Amino acid sequence: MHDSIFNLICNIVRTGFIKWHRIQLFIDVLHMKAYLFDVDGVLTDPKEKRVTKPEFFDQIIAILQRGEPVGLNTGRSIAWLVERFITPLIQNIEDKSLLQHFIAVGEKGGTWIIFDKEGNIHHEKMEELAISQDVIKEAKVLVERKYNDSMFFDLTKETMLSIEMHDGFELDMFHQRQKMLVEDLKQLLTKYKLQNIYHIDPTTIATDVESPNVGKALGADRFLKFLQEMKLEPQEFETFGDSKSDFGMSDELYRKGKQVRMIYVGDRSKFGESAREYPIDYVGEFSKGTLEYLEAHA
Numbered sequence: 001m002h003d004s005i006f007n008l009i010c011n012i013v014r015t016g017f018i019k020w021h022r023i024q025l026f027i028d029v030l031h032m033k034a035y036l037f038d039v040d041g042v043l044t045d046p047k048e049k050r051v052t053k054p055e056f057f058d059q060i061i062a063i064l065q066r067g068e069p070v071g072l073n074t075g076r077s078i079a080w081l082v083e084r085f086i087t088p089l090i091q092n093i094e095d096k097s098l099l100q101h102f103i104a105v106g107e108k109g110g111t112w113i114i115f116d117k118e119g120n121i122h123h124e125k126m127e128e129l130a131i132s133q134d135v136i137k138e139a140k141v142l143v144e145r146k147y148n149d150s151m152f153f154d155l156t157k158e159t160m161l162s163i164e165m166h167d168g169f170e171l172d173m174f175h176q177r178q179k180m181l182v183e184d185l186k187q188l189l190t191k192y193k194l195q196n197i198y199h200i201d202p203t204t205i206a207t208d209v210e211s212p213n214v215g216k217a218l219g220a221d222r223f224l225k226f227l228q229e230m231k232l233e234p235q236e237f238e239t240f241g242d243s244k245s246d247f248g249m250s251d252e253l254y255r256k257g258k259q260v261r262m263i264y265v266g267d268r269s270k271f272g273e274s275a276r277e278y279p280i281d282y283v284g285e286f287s288k289g290t291l292e293y294l295e296a297h298a
């Protein structure tokens with residue numbers, strides 16, 4: 001801290017006008033950090049697809065108790081997030097008003113939930129992204145009739161369409177089946193003249209049909225809007241991801257002039273080091289790596 005500011009603070013404390021703990025609170029607010037997490041593989045175990053370490057909830061709660069904001073930024077649906085992360089988080093929080101500084105963004109920025117002072121959930125979405133019901137119905141029938149062996153239609157999505165691999169199915173086999181599915185989905189979109197409106201994204205364990213505008217950057221923008229609405233102005237942002245696409249959130253924050261540090265917990269051998277203008281910490285892999293980082297920097 002600048003010497004003259006420090007001297008000024010010392011003088012104010014000496015007069016007895018303000019107590020030290022008040023000054024500490026003031027300094028904490030000045031150094032507010034915001035945390036933005038991808039979920040799969042970062043907070044949840046990549047194989048079990050759920051939080052296997054309850055210590056995660058303690059860490060998130062500790063951040064909220066410091067008055068710092070926390071965001072989740074994932075392609076998962078709100079229903080999935082509520083079941084696997086939000087419900088256990090709420091159960092572990094005594095003071096529900098802490099949740100005011102928490103936002104969970106789902107469907108790559110298309111849906112989100114926030115909390116009021118009493119801890120009530122408010123569920124919102126970008127209606128304009130929603131895919132037509134005719135396409136959804138037809139895709140659902142297609143998956144049930146032709147791809148039931150390897151995948152299922154995710155009924156919980158609100159603004160996008162996701163077809164996910166059955167748990168435990170063989171990955172290579174899934175990717176073969178996925179190639180066929182992508183062709184069928186292209187035909188379906190063409191039938192409704194939507195082939196240039198929606199985009200098909202085949203990922204490791206799922207195939208998504210979505211607006212080309214959704215993604216980790218849209219999720220990061222939603223986080224920024226939330227901070228603005230809450231009148232929070234963090235000086236630093238820490239983003240946590242395990243895939244290449246997660247850099248999208250850090251890039252977006254950087255583009256918006258924010259001070260950002262990316263904590264990468266994914267498999268580094270997949271694409272080596274990434275050249276960025278902001279700092280990147282390569283730490284231990286997956287949820288274990290995230291927890292170790294949070295515990296070390298608490």
Ligand SMILES: [Mg+2]
Nearest residue numbers: 038040041242
């Ligand atoms: Mg992930």
